[in-house]
Amino acid sequence: MPKSMIRFLLISAFSVLLFSCKSYEIANAVKKESSVKxxxxxxxxxxETDYVYKAxxxxxxxxLSGIFIAKRINDSIHRVVFTTDFGNxxxxxxLSETDFKVNYILEDLNKKIVVNTLRDDFxxxxxxxxVISESLENEECYIYKSADKKRFNYFFVNKTDGKLVKxxxxxxxxEKVVLGFASKNSTFAENITIQHKNIKLKIELNQISNQSx
Amino acid sequence: xxxxxxLILVLIVNTVFAQEKKMSAAEIDVFKATVEKxxxxxxxxxxxxxxxxHLDFLSRDIETSGKMYFKQPNWLNWQYTKPYxxxxxxxxxxxxxxxxxxxxxxxxxxxMFEKINKLIIGSVSGNMFDDKEFSIAYFKNKxxxxxxxxxxxxxxxxxxxxxxLYFPMSDATVSQVKLIEPSGDxxxxxxxxxxxxxxVDDSVFTN
Numbered sequence: 444m445p446k447s448m449i450r451f452l453l454i455s456a457f458s459v460l461l462f463s464c465k466s467y468e469i470a471n472a473v474k475k476e477s478s479v480k481x482x483x484x485x486x487x488x489x490x491e492t493d494y495v496y497k498a499x500x501x502x503x504x505x506x507l508s509g510i511f512i513a514k515r516i517n518d519s520i521h522r523v524v525f526t527t528d529f530g531n532x533x534x535x536x537x538l539s540e541t542d543f544k545v546n547y548i549l550e551d552l553n554k555k556i557v558v559n560t561l562r563d564d565f566x567x568x569x570x571x572x573x574v575i576s577e578s579l580e581n582e583e584c585y586i587y588k589s590a591d592k593k594r595f596n597y598f599f600v601n602k603t604d605g606k607l608v609k610x611x612x613x614x615x616x617x618e619k620v621v622l623g624f625a626s627k628n629s630t631f632a633e634n635i636t637i638q639h640k641n642i643k644l645k646i647e648l649n650q651i652s653n654q655s656x
Numbered sequence: 657x658x659x660x661x662x663l664i665l666v667l668i669v670n671t672v673f674a675q676e677k678k679m680s681a682a683e684i685d686v687f688k689a690t691v692e693k694x695x696x697x698x699x700x701x702x703x704x705x706x707x708x709x710h711l712d713f714l715s716r717d718i719e720t721s722g723k724m725y726f727k728q729p730n731w732l733n734w735q736y737t738k739p740y741x742x743x744x745x746x747x748x749x750x751x752x753x754x755x756x757x758x759x760x761x762x763x764x765x766x767x768m769f770e771k772i773n774k775l776i777i778g779s780v781s782g783n784m785f786d787d788k789e790f791s792i793a794y795f796k797n798k799x800x801x802x803x804x805x806x807x808x809x810x811x812x813x814x815x816x817x818x819x820x821l822y823f824p825m826s827d828a829t830v831s832q833v834k835l836i837e838p839s840g841d842x843x844x845x846x847x848x849x850x851x852x853x854x855x856v857d858d859s860v861f862t863n
Contacts, residue, residue, distance in 0.1 A: 491715070506755075508755050510709070512711065514714060526709065528720075529707075530709040531843070547839060550814065651739045
């Protein structure tokens with residue numbers, strides 16, 4: 444093999460290595476001095492509210508439909524239930540940042556990977572209080588960074604109306620889960636998407652307007 | 657003193673009237689015969705329904721509603737119209753789902769689907785007395801007969817603790833179904849504007 448070839452291979456191997464090790468950064472965002480040290484995700488924060496959504500889950504091309512129900516039981520714990528459209532319970536979890544209890548899960552769903560993935564997604568969706576370690580901004584949003592075990596959460600807050608529009612959960616090097624929120628006010632999200640970047644899983648939640656509200 | 661006595665009396669009377677009593681063997685025979693006779697004549701059925709999902713930790717039940725169509729031989733369309741559109745059609749061993757325009761089909765040749773189909777149709781028509789899957793106890797309160805079905809097999813017990821079917825005394829078909837889960841949470845379905853043997857087009861069962 445000619446020397447130039449070896450050099451080329453080495454360089455490409457090295458650049459691939461470099462590229463993949465590049466730490467995760469939000470595109471077009473700059474650091475910003477800020478006094479913000481705490482952030483609250485208000486979308487599932489009110490203990491008085493029954494949060495009820497029609498859910499669509501797309502997992503590796505398989506579609507599942509049902510009803511997603513969440514309620515804040517106390518300061519740290521949320522109860523989460525997923526049922527079919529007929530109302531049969533598929534799963535029933537209680538979770539906080541540190542605790543996790545399975546009240547019920549359908550046998551067919553009771554697989555470690557399913558339970559752990561949903562547990563982590565629900566934690567991301569429901570947790571209210573965060574400590575902010577860094578503030579950034581781009582054209583539209585203020586971005587607050589918070590450490591989450593080995594990962595980081597980035598909260599995108601719209602500059603004009605102060606609503607949380609996006610939450611990115613990323614490792615040191617790449618995005619893992621992206622949550623999108625569409626809301627009319629800052630305390631209730633009518634539409635939520637949970638998109639996984641490393642597995643083919645997308646969860647979409649649409650508010651069910653309760654007629655008796 | 658008199659007032660207190662009166663209040664207690666009212667309370668007792670109320671409790672007695674609200675209470676469910678076991679039906680006697682003779683009553684059960686008459687009741688079963690009436691329902692079976694009525695169900696045999698059902699060629700088609702259409703009804704509105706309201707579904708209340710009760711979870712103990714919620715402040716209020718989750719309410720969904722829609723229409724249900726049934727036609728011999730065992731074609732069924734269960735259609736939610738509020739607060740979203742979702743319909744599921746059981747026809748010729750296939751299940752057709754239309755989820756807000758998103759369509760899919762499932763082969764229903766499995767035993768499980770057969771059981772689901774039978775359970776739904778049986779719940780609406782009320783003819784589930786010969787079912788080997790359930791043991792049945794019969795009750796009545798002041799306006800309804802109530803058949804309480806308890807699953808016999810472990811497979812069903814995992815999902816359902818009990819199914820209560822309410823038959824108004826004036827009518828031999830089901831007006832209300834209550835599906836109780838092992839956790840105690842339940843789904844209550846109330847049927848309204850029921851029409852038996854009204855014309856139901858085949859096209860209703862295309863999803």
